[in-house]
Amino acid sequence: xxxxxxxxxxxxxxxxxxxxxxxxxxxxxxxxxxxxxxxxxxxxxxxxxxxxxxxxxxxxxxxxxxxxxxxxxxxxxxxxxxxxxxxxxxxxxxxxxxxxxxxxxxxxxxxxxxxxxxxxxxxxxxxxxxxxxxxxxxxxxxxxxxxxxxxxxxxxxxxxxxxxxxxxxxxxxxxxxxxxxxxxxxxxxxxxxxxxxxxxxxxxxxxxxxxxxxxxxxxxxxxxxxxxxxxxxxxxxxxxxxxxxxxxxxxxxxxxxxxxxxxxxxxxxxxxxxxxxxxxxxxxxxxxxxxxxxxxxxxxx
Amino acid sequence: xxxxxxxxxxxxxxxxxxxxxxxxxxxxxxxxxxxxxxxxxxxxxxxxxxxxxxxxxxxxxxxxxxxxxxxxxxxxxxxxxxxxxxxxxxxxxxxxxxxxxxxxxxxxxxxxxxxxxxxxxxxxxxxxxxxxxxxxxxxxxxxxxxxxxxxxxxxxxxxxxxxxxxxxxxxxxxxxxxxxxxxxxxxxxxxxxxxxxxxxxxxxxxxxxxxxxxxxxxxxxxxxxxxxxxxxxxxxxxxxxxxxxxxxxxxxxxxxxxxxxxxxxxxxxxxxxxxxxxxxxxxxxxxxxxxxxxxxxxxxxxxxxxxxxxxxxxxxxxxxxxxxxxxxxxxxxxxxxxxxxxxxxxxxxxxxxxxxxxxxxxxxxxxxxxxxx
Numbered sequence: 001x002x003x004x005x006x007x008x009x010x011x012x013x014x015x016x017x018x019x020x021x022x023x024x025x026x027x028x029x030x031x032x033x034x035x036x037x038x039x040x041x042x043x044x045x046x047x048x049x050x051x052x053x054x055x056x057x058x059x060x061x062x063x064x065x066x067x068x069x070x071x072x073x074x075x076x077x078x079x080x081x082x083x084x085x086x087x088x089x090x091x092x093x094x095x096x097x098x099x100x101x102x103x104x105x106x107x108x109x110x111x112x113x114x115x116x117x118x119x120x121x122x123x124x125x126x127x128x129x130x131x132x133x134x135x136x137x138x139x140x141x142x143x144x145x146x147x148x149x150x151x152x153x154x155x156x157x158x159x160x161x162x163x164x165x166x167x168x169x170x171x172x173x174x175x176x177x178x179x180x181x182x183x184x185x186x187x188x189x190x191x192x193x194x195x196x197x198x199x200x201x202x203x204x205x206x207x208x209x210x211x212x213x214x215x216x217x218x219x220x221x222x223x224x225x226x227x228x229x230x231x232x233x234x235x236x237x238x239x240x241x242x243x244x245x246x247x248x249x250x251x252x253x254x255x256x257x258x259x260x261x262x263x264x265x266x267x268x269x270x271x272x273x274x275x276x277x278x279x280x281x282x283x284x285x286x287x288x289x290x291x292x293x294x295x296x297x298x299x300x301x
Numbered sequence: 302x303x304x305x306x307x308x309x310x311x312x313x314x315x316x317x318x319x320x321x322x323x324x325x326x327x328x329x330x331x332x333x334x335x336x337x338x339x340x341x342x343x344x345x346x347x348x349x350x351x352x353x354x355x356x357x358x359x360x361x362x363x364x365x366x367x368x369x370x371x372x373x374x375x376x377x378x379x380x381x382x383x384x385x386x387x388x389x390x391x392x393x394x395x396x397x398x399x400x401x402x403x404x405x406x407x408x409x410x411x412x413x414x415x416x417x418x419x420x421x422x423x424x425x426x427x428x429x430x431x432x433x434x435x436x437x438x439x440x441x442x443x444x445x446x447x448x449x450x451x452x453x454x455x456x457x458x459x460x461x462x463x464x465x466x467x468x469x470x471x472x473x474x475x476x477x478x479x480x481x482x483x484x485x486x487x488x489x490x491x492x493x494x495x496x497x498x499x500x501x502x503x504x505x506x507x508x509x510x511x512x513x514x515x516x517x518x519x520x521x522x523x524x525x526x527x528x529x530x531x532x533x534x535x536x537x538x539x540x541x542x543x544x545x546x547x548x549x550x551x552x553x554x555x556x557x558x559x560x561x562x563x564x565x566x567x568x569x570x571x572x573x574x575x576x577x578x579x580x581x582x583x584x585x586x587x588x589x590x591x592x593x594x595x596x597x598x599x600x601x602x603x604x605x606x607x608x609x610x611x612x613x614x615x616x617x618x619x620x621x622x623x624x625x626x627x628x629x630x631x632x633x634x635x636x637x638x639x640x641x642x643x644x645x646x647x648x649x650x651x652x653x654x655x656x657x658x659x660x661x662x663x664x665x666x667x668x669x670x671x672x673x674x
Contacts, residue, residue: 075356
């Protein structure tokens with residue numbers, strides 16, 4: 001018993017995301033980093049983080065710090081910096097995973113070119129985007145991950161454009177592994193991080209990350225929000241192997257999408273937006289089911 | 302409007318609107334983001350366009366294109382963003398593109414302290430892009446001056462067909478002050494010289510090196526050529542040494558020969574003073590207090606506040622240095638404009654910097670120490 005307590009305490013001391021960080025309450029990043037840590041089962045990754053909340057909310061000595069080697073990069077260059085780390089690790093015979101941990105601004109917008117280039121070269125690294133659909137670190141501006149209709153500090157009337165399909169873009173690079181992550185589906189989350197760990201080459205993981213500050217939602221509802229995003233079909237849990245083989249992990253149930261959006265004050269015209277999202281969900285699942293049927297992951301092609 | 306309680310960044314947006322800025326593009330960055338927010342609100346009110354770009358390179362590209370299409374364009378960022386603007390600033394120089402670039406300076410290098418101020422980009426602005434050609438930069442010290450100098454920056458951009466920098470800082474940009482913008486005196490609005498109807502149009506035509514070429518917009522009556530490469534007056538690519546040098550001389554001359562016309566300074570000279578404090582930006586406000594305190598102690602001290610930083614207002618600086626033995630130059634950097642004052646100081650004038658870049662403002666006491674060591 002004592003040994004267990006000691007081991008637990010030791011694990012806590014060695015946590016990837018150490019206590020004392022200034023992440024907002026209910027931030028998806030906190031859960032994501034901890035679960036990623038759990039999935040790696042004590043293995044210490046090298047992490048590269050560009051400009052985003054993740055590089056400022058943890059790291060101010062002595063209140064907090066990451067428990068792993070960490071390099072901050074310029075906003076646009078995280079995959080390039082991680083490529084450098086991965087290549088030198090290979091020369092050194094160091095098999096620790098190299099993980100890019102980035103927000104949606106650094107992934108969907110300014111970092112797109114270096115992300116695409118690293119994926120095209122099939123660099124041996126894991127790229128995780130914690131997507132809160134907003135520039136959370138600079139005052140809540142829209143990004144190209146922000147869904148249609150959402151009010152941000154630069155879309156006061158609601159965003160006119162829809163969200164970029166980042167998974168399709170990454171699948172289009174024919175990378176070995178791409179998957180979506182939910183902070184409401186722990187087993188699925190851990191399994192996917194482990195799958196990514198056991199795969200070599202470029203791996204892309206997309207996590208829908210609740211942001212109470214930007215989403216104008218209640219911190220204690222963060223996990224439930226993501227559950228309703230998954231269960232309503234808005235945020236599908238699926239995997240894409242080699243860019244062509246699809247596996248759907250969770251079918252939507254009858255949760256209405258309004259349950260997801262009505263708990264966030266960034267959606268102001270809930271009924272109209274629910275209608276438009278329902279159409280989007282239908283179209284999205286038509287595509288996904290079609291791909292998973294035509295190109296299933298579990299059948300050798 | 303009467304008196305308002307405005308932050309510097311809002312005053313910049315209002316100054317831009319007063320200057321009929323009808324195109325803005327920017328990318329979120331602390332402490333400049335609120336200029337983007339204000340412009341998204343204000344620009345459409347006069348039929349203008351404001352866009353949140355996908356990064357800083359795109360922001361500059363959007364503004365250059367809009368300016369060459371005849372719009373009055375502005376962008377705003379902070380240190381790391383200026384780094385990404387760099388190549389495009391060169392494009393705006395070689396293309397003779399009128400536009401305003403706001404830099405709300407923050408502590409650097411790199412991310413630095415994103416929410417802390419500094420004046421670390423003074424020489425960076427001067428040498429912002431390859432080639433080392435002259436650049437125009439204005440620096441406000443107050444919310445009211447943020448309004449006024451933004452307006453004036455547009456005038457200079459239009460008059461000289463050149464990118465113009467507004468070098469403010471976090472301390473001014475996100476601090477609120479009471480100000481009545483209508484009380485601020487402004488010169489008439491300047492507009493770029495357009496090519497006369499029926500005349501042959503060369504995009505970079507000049508008779509004398511210092512002439513500013515007349516303009517014709519993309520999509521207008523003429524074929525407008527715009528290139529990143531060395532070119533002749535017609536905008537055709539060339540690498541003929543004589544022609545290339547003639548163009549380089551022209552880019553430099555149109556700004557250097559106008560330095561006196563662009564010089565904006567505030568002088569507070571005291572007869573018999575042997576010390577002058579030369580300052581700009583937020584630090585000039587500490588300098589003003591230091592001057593007041595020095596005088597109350599019976600010390601004689603003069604002050605020169607520079608609103609135009611580039612091209613260097615040499616005549617005003619030389620005049621301020623005339624008759625003194627000591628020039629104190631306080632800056633929130635490690636001694637950047639100090640180099641200009643040292644360059645200009647006649648023999649016998651000791652030039653002393655008051656420098657730190659530790660995120661805190663320079664206090665009047667720190668300046669006084671240098672005035673009376």
